[in-house]
Amino acid sequence: MKVAYRSTVTPPSATQPPPEHPPVAVSDPTLAKQPRRERPLASLVIAGAVAGVLSGAALGVLWWRLAPRVPIVIQPDGTRPQGFQPEEYLAADIAFAAIALVAGVILTIALAAMRRQHLLGVLTAGLVASALGTAAMWQVGTRLGSVDIEGLVATTDVEFLVDAPLDVTMPGVYLVWAIASATVVAVLAFFDLLASYRASRAR
Secondary structure, three states, X not given: OOOOOOOOOOOHXXXXXXXXXXXXXXXXXXXXXXXXXXXXXXXXXXXXXXXXXXXXXXXXXXHHHXXXXXXXXXXXXXXXXXXXXXXXXXXXXXXXXXHHHHHHHHHHHHHHHHXXXXXXXHHHHHHHHHHHHXXXXXXXXXXXXOOOHHHHHHHOOOOEEEEOOOXXXXXHHHHHHHHHHHHHHHHHHHHHHHHHHHHHHHO
């Protein structure tokens, strides 16, 4: 009599998990790198205003430290300059203009880097920065370089020398920052126009 034995050995494929396959890259257009979003015009103007105030305040300290001061003689009956020194007043104005010029160029270039394709917005932000920066620079510099001349005259009975208050004598230097900003934008616009012209000629 034949006895049939049932095999208890299971094939390897029944007990072992199927081999893992490497993940297949799925191209999903939503996962693609999104283009860089443009900064809105309002944020550019706000950035210019904040940068203008902060840089203007810092440059006011620099102007106060660098600008030459005119010595004046304090007397019990009034004041008089120590000799004729118009170059000292001119030097203070030149220092103010030079600092404003550098600030206008650098700050406008930085604003253009934020939104290069919208030069009108860069010009607006640059002019806002120039107005606030020039005002902050003058305010800080004159406050640090202020001298109470009337109080010294009223309280002294001897003659002595002091530095005159720091101030701007030529109002035209207040426009240097704005002119520098407008010039930078004009140069950028010219190069954009030149590049567009060359591209059209190359077609």
